[in-house]
Amino acid sequence: MVTDVVVKTPESEEFGARVRAARERIDGLTQERMAHASGVTTSYYSNLERGLANPTFDVILTIADRVNVDPGELMRGLKPSGQRKRGRN
DSSP states (O other): OOOEEOOOOHHHHHHHHHHHHHHHTSTTOOHHHHHHHHTSOHHHHHHHHTTOEEOOHHHHHHHHHHTTOOHHHHHTTOOOOSOSOOOOO
């Protein structure tokens, strides 16, 4: 699984805050358990919640499923930050 560590942006911080809030609504669901269920390291998952990681589509889907949230709710309203270079077609 390929994951990126990125510069913290308002969008990545908001996504991480949404993930953290959803996780914390489930009693006993720790960052360590979420990391294991998502197939990432605990430190990577911690970075994700702090807005310092750019999760793959599969990780987003797995997290959403684990916390019983539609993946769209985690992403709704977020726009690209422009912090990363994008390829041209």
